Amino acid sequence: MASTLSLVDVPANVFVNKGKTNLDSIFHRTGVESAVQEVFNQRILYHDYTLEINPNSNFETYWSVFENRWNFVDLNNDGTYELIMQGQNTNLDEKEFVEMYKKSTNGWEKIHSEVGRLLAYKIHPNTQKIILYQHRYPCCKSASHTIIAVRLLRDKIYTTSRFFVGRDNGDMVGPFYPDSVQYTSSFKLLKNKTLLRWSPKVVEENAFLGYSATNAIIHYDEGAIYKSLYSKDNWSFVLMYSGIVTEQAVVINPANFQFKPVYGWIFEGDN
Numbered sequence: 001m002a003s004t005l006s007l008v009d010v011p012a013n014v015f016v017n018k019g020k021t022n023l024d025s026i027f028h029r030t031g032v033e034s035a036v037q038e039v040f041n042q043r044i045l046y047h048d049y050t051l052e053i054n055p056n057s058n059f060e061t062y063w064s065v066f067e068n069r070w071n072f073v074d075l076n077n078d079g080t081y082e083l084i085m086q087g088q089n090t091n092l093d094e095k096e097f098v099e100m101y102k103k104s105t106n107g108w109e110k111i112h113s114e115v116g117r118l119l120a121y122k123i124h125p126n127t128q129k130i131i132l133y134q135h136r137y138p139c140c141k142s143a144s145h146t147i148i149a150v151r152l153l154r155d156k157i158y159t160t161s162r163f164f165v166g167r168d169n170g171d172m173v174g175p176f177y178p179d180s181v182q183y184t185s186s187f188k189l190l191k192n193k194t195l196l197r198w199s200p201k202v203v204e205e206n207a208f209l210g211y212s213a214t215n216a217i218i219h220y221d222e223g224a225i226y227k228s229l230y231s232k233d234n235w236s237f238v239l240m241y242s243g244i245v246t247e248q249a250v251v252i253n254p255a256n257f258q259f260k261p262v263y264g265w266i267f268e269g270d271n
Contacts, residue, residue, distance in 0.1 A: 004139045005094055007168040010177070012120040014229075015147045015162070015263075016133045017183040019120030026121060026130055027071035028081060033063060035083055036070050039101055039108045048090045075100075075152035077128040082152065083108065086118055098134050100150075100157065112150060112157045119147065129153075143167045143198075143208065143251055162239065164263035165198045165217065165251050171209040174199050177263065178237050181229035190224040190243065196264040198251070200235035212250040217264050218257075219245040226266075234268050 012019045040059050043051045049062040072081035083101040088094075100112035116136035123130055129151065136146040143165040151158045166176030176198055196217045197203075207215040220226070224243025228236045240262045244254045252262070 003094060006138050006143070007145065007166050007176075008117070008135075008137045010119070010135060010137075010145070011179070012133070014177050014179075014181050015135070015164075016120040016122070019122055019133055021120050023118055023121060026073055026123075027084075028073070029071065031081075032070050032072055032083070033067070035072070035081075035103075035108075036063070036066075039083065042107050044108070044110060046089065053090075073130065073132075075130045075132070075150075077130070082111070095137075095139060098132075098150075100152075102152075102155070111152070112159075114148060116146075116148070138167070141210070143172055162261045162263065163252075163257065167208075172198075173201075173203050173207045173215055178230040178232075181237060183229060184227065186227070187225050187241070188228055190220055190222055190226065190266075193219055193222050193245070194224075194266050195219050196238070196240060196262065196266055198264055200232070200237070200265040202267075208250070216249070217262065218249040218252050218254060219247060221245055228268075231268065235265050236268050237263070238266055239263055 012021050037059050039045060040050060040062060046052050047066060049057045049065055051057050069085050069087035071084050073084050074080065075082050080103065085099040087096050089097050095115045096117045098112065098114055098116060098118060099110060101108045102111045114134060114136060116134045118132060119135040120133045121130055132150040134148040134150060136148060138144050145164050145166060147162045149160045164176065166172065166174060197215045198217055199215050203215040205213050207213060220240055221243040225241040226238045228238050230237040244257050246254050
């Protein structure tokens, strides 16, 4: 059966400013097996070979399959490790998952579960706390991507996210992002109402087969705040922070993006 996933691999340097990708450097293995066995025995795992899926399962079988998907990580730099699992939950899954578990007085508790894969991380220079970045990629006919920043603060997980669209199945016109970008501290304001597109060209036919003739994402109002990350031939790859126009769009619902940044391309000649 052919995979329905699309554009699973994206460059961390484009979507995470100064993100590091050597995840093994923040993971720890000593004691992981016994900790996962505790989680297993609590019957809070919904993976293949777990008690919640098959009451006759045993940990030895589960561990032989899932061992390489588990690690320790100290997200909040308090000297106590959290458990993190990344990979498919079952043999029927195409998508990967990222799950996190925290030790509490009543045992282990799940604090994060999200479709996707880890993309990068940062370490806060003052607190040394770890920020994980996860890429939620599309399947089937979707083109929606989300870059999720995950933090553990005051024993709770907090997330923020950014959005872009794209597919690598040949049914959607790209490129969707440049090979590299330059993040700066400065913000810009749109001088005019501007159309955000998912590729740096004006496409009026067959931009997304079966869904959209054009490569339009949505308009942003005059005065909208954005950052320009890359420019070539009057096209700029940008991250829009505000000013989304409430209008009908094919790939985005503006009601869900009033406070969520969106990546895309604008023609700077319009500004």
